Amino acid sequence: MRFFQVHLACTHWSIDRMLDLLVKRLVANGYGIYLTDANKFFIYDHKTTDEFSGAHIDEYAEIMRQEIEIVKPTVIVCLGRSAERMCKKMGLRNILALPHLSGTARGAIVRKFPRLEEIGATAENIAEEYAREIMRSL
Secondary structure (H helix, E strand, C coil): CCCEEEECCCCCHHHHHHHHHHHHHHHHCCCCEEEECCCCCCCCCHHHHHHHHHHCHHHHHHHHHHHHHHHCCCEEEEECHHHHHHHHHCCCCCEEEECCCCHHHHHHHHHHCCHHHHHCCCHHHHHHHHHHHHHHHC
16 A cells, blocks of 8 residues: 655645545555645735744754655655745655646646646646646656
């Protein structure tokens, strides 16, 4: 049995829906994946989040190291540039960088997966495109 770890600070229903669909698709196939946006703390006041997160980045990195050591994933999926930068700074390998699932990243998602322009950028279609991309990277 392979492990699957999700570590995201999600608070929006559409992100939660896409994440739920994505995780169900990946778990059904038994993949060993660590999925993160690198945020261990999030509230809607982005200034407070950024200040708090910036002050605790070393603790976040240590939590991630411990989780990754336990999970031993085949691939580490970084959702967003912050997660990608953090994972690279930590010297992690087998990283797959994808746009964050937030609404503000919708343009980046559609640019990454142009097929979404044709089929629609619904939660289901986005989750499916992400799952395909992740599975291709394994």
